[in-house]
Amino acid sequence: IPTTSPGLMRLKGGSSMPTWSDNPAVIKLREIAKNPYDLSAKDAISPARINMMQASACGLKLLYATERVDEATVDALSNLAKERDVFGKMKAMMDGEVINKIESYESENRKVLHTAMRDVFDKRNEAPAAKEASDLEMTELSKLKDWCNKLDKEKTFTDLILIGIGGSDLGPRALYLALQGYKKDNRRVHFVSNVDPDDAAMVLKSIPDLSKTLVLVCSKSGGTLETLTNEQLVRDYFVKKGLDPKKHFACVTGKGSPMDNPAEYLISFYMFDYIGGRYSATSMVGGPMLAFGLGYQNYEMILKGAHDMDRNAIGEKDVRKNLPLLLALLGVWNRNFLGHQTLAVLPYSQALVRFTAHLQQLDMESNGKHIDREGRFVDYATGPIIWGEPGTNGQHSFYQLIHQGTDVVPCEFVGFTNSQFGMDLDVKGTTSQQKLNSNLLAQSLAMAQGHITSNPNKCFDGNRPNCVILGKKLDPYTLGALLALYEHKVAFQGFLWDINSFDQEGVQLGKVLANQFLDIYQKVNKGEAVPATDNLSALVQQMP
Numbered sequence: 441i442p443t444t445s446p447g448l449m450r451l452k453g454g455s456s457m458p459t460w461s462d463n464p465a466v467i468k469l470r471e472i473a474k475n476p477y478d479l480s481a482k483d484a485i486s487p488a489r490i491n492m493m494q495a496s497a498c499g500l501k502l503l504y505a506t507e508r509v510d511e512a513t514v515d516a517l518s519n520l521a522k523e524r525d526v527f528g529k530m531k532a533m534m535d536g537e538v539i540n541k542i543e544s545y546e547s548e549n550r551k552v553l554h555t556a557m558r559d560v561f562d563k564r565n566e567a568p569a570a571k572e573a574s575d576l577e578m579t580e581l582s583k584l585k586d587w588c589n590k591l592d593k594e595k596t597f598t599d600l601i602l603i604g605i606g607g608s609d610l611g612p613r614a615l616y617l618a619l620q621g622y623k624k625d626n627r628r629v630h631f632v633s634n635v636d637p638d639d640a641a642m643v644l645k646s647i648p649d650l651s652k653t654l655v656l657v658c659s660k661s662g663g664t665l666e667t668l669t670n671e672q673l674v675r676d677y678f679v680k681k682g683l684d685p686k687k688h689f690a691c692v693t694g695k696g697s698p699m700d701n702p703a704e705y706l707i708s709f710y711m712f713d714y715i716g717g718r719y720s721a722t723s724m725v726g727g728p729m730l731a732f733g734l735g736y737q738n739y740e741m742i743l744k745g746a747h748d749m750d751r752n753a754i755g756e757k758d759v760r761k762n763l764p765l766l767l768a769l770l771g772v773w774n775r776n777f778l779g780h781q782t783l784a785v786l787p788y789s790q791a792l793v794r795f796t797a798h799l800q801q802l803d804m805e806s807n808g809k810h811i812d813r814e815g816r817f818v819d820y821a822t823g824p825i826i827w828g829e830p831g832t833n834g835q836h837s838f839y840q841l842i843h844q845g846t847d848v849v850p851c852e853f854v855g856f857t858n859s860q861f862g863m864d865l866d867v868k869g870t871t872s873q874q875k876l877n878s879n880l881l882a883q884s885l886a887m888a889q890g891h892i893t894s895n896p897n898k899c900f901d902g903n904r905p906n907c908v909i910l911g912k913k914l915d916p917y918t919l920g921a922l923l924a925l926y927e928h929k930v931a932f933q934g935f936l937w938d939i940n941s942f943d944q945e946g947v948q949l950g951k952v953l954a955n956q957f958l959d960i961y962q963k964v965n966k967g968e969a970v971p972a973t974d975n976l977s978a979l980v981q982q983m984p
């Protein structure tokens with residue numbers, strides 16, 4: 441990681457944060473990390489440890505007896521949280537201070553208020569933290585509720601195609617797929633995100649009746665190439681089928697964006713510049729689609745679960761009881777002090793099939809950063825590489841490396857006592873759900889304690905850190921809480937690293953170059969000559 445760059449001049453002296461290495465807690469944690477807790481030692485994992493090393497909030501329980509920490513490590517991590525002022529920063533975020541910025545450099549300069557989108561429940565003896573933002577969302581929510589009632593009454597639409605990408609696709613799609621047990625009868629949602637024309641083609645071919653289909657175009661900026669292209673493609677398809685797009689197309693966009701053109705749409709919903717794409721699932725980006733597919737009440741329960749987790753994140757100052765902060769600190773321990781580069785998130789729930797994909801954007805776009813909030817290159821590791829697939833499928837694929845590979849992969853397992861549909865059978869004395877959960881618990885323990893034998897081929901070193909997140913059942917409330925747990929984990933980690941978790945400059949360069957390639961394709965399409973001497977043209981000419 442570079443620590444200096446000719447292109448990066450510090451314009452402003454004096455930092456409010458001590459540098460990472462000067463933090464007393466960092467010094468202490470580095471000392472502990474020389475000889476961290478050995479999970480593979482005899483009796484290292486005991487019933488007492490399992491009972492003590494756990495925390496609960498909003499129907500979720502975090503078990504961390506299988507992490508390489510003891511009480512002294514957790515104390516030192518707790519001090520790190522204090523020294524890096526994570527609660528001050530979380531409060532600034534929830535109160536609506538402008539925290540999405542890099543001091544003295546051109547940056548987004550925005551508030552970060554996804555929590556205000558669900559701060560809509562308390563009977564107002566306690567005012568919402570950012571009242572103006574919550575009030576604006578209340579207006580959108582009541583518009584959405586009325587629209588849902590109208591759709592329920594008129595029964596005109598059975599299918600909805602959501603067109604969007606990145607934050608306008610991943611989070612909402614992950615939530616919809618996660619709640620199939622709560623789907624409304626005779627309602628289906630489809631997703632088109634990739635600019636690959638086969639994505640839209642496959643969805644359009646699968647629609648049973650286009651005349652009963654809504655299209656929800658979702659883009660905060662209203663200018664994303666993939667989304668605009670797919671909107672045009674789908675509009676064109678409707679026209680070809682003799683249908684008027686104006687009677688089918690709705691949109692979600694930022695106020696004042698190029699897409700904010702109500703005359704073009706049946707209805708327009710709004711999100712705001714202080715809602716980051718990857719934090720937007722509980723804004724109108726998720727709202728209309730989820731309320732259409734699952735019903736408005738279920739959407740409200742997602743918001744309620746998320747809001748309750750927001751309260752845990754800001755209100756619970758004891759790190760041993762604050763789920764997002766505890767998860768964040770355990771992650772920082774594994775990343776910065778034990779030196780692990782990746783994190784596998786492994787849901788033992790088929791419903792969470794796209795949840796890890798959403799977390800990839802949430803975490804890696806937020807914390808894949810190399811400068812701190814004052815524009816200095818950091819000399820410590822920031823966000824890990826996130827990956828994973830649902831278990832037990834993953835067990836039959838990549839778990840070999842997790843158990844015996846030369847890289848240690850910290851894991852976060854997620855599981856539920858009950859299935860969503862309850863369609864289960866007792867085979868050989870246990871249900872399928874119990875078989876699923878036995879596998880989850882077995883993997884966690886096997887990674888941690890290992891198994892030493894005289895045959896090296898059958899040796900498991902163990903000492904591979906992991907934790908387990910458990911809930912009773914993946915219902916809308918629990919899913920909202922799980923979503924917010926990860927949103928705040930990511931934010932807390934950004935606060936600990938003192939980076940800006942809310943911009944995404946790293947995705948710009950590729951977009952600029954893609955536009956330059958498009959210019960070349962345009963010339964090729966018009967039969968104009970393209971220069972043979974530049975890299976871009978040379979690459980285009982490589983396409984078979």
Ligand SMILES: O=P(O)(O)OC[C@H]1O[C@H](O)[C@H](O)[C@@H](O)[C@@H]1O
Pocket residue numbers: 605606607608658659660661662663664667717718805944947
């Ligand atoms: O919602 P949109 O403005 O269309 O943006 C969609 C996505 O595109 C960008 O490339 C960003 O990296 C994402 O953070 C964003 O969610």
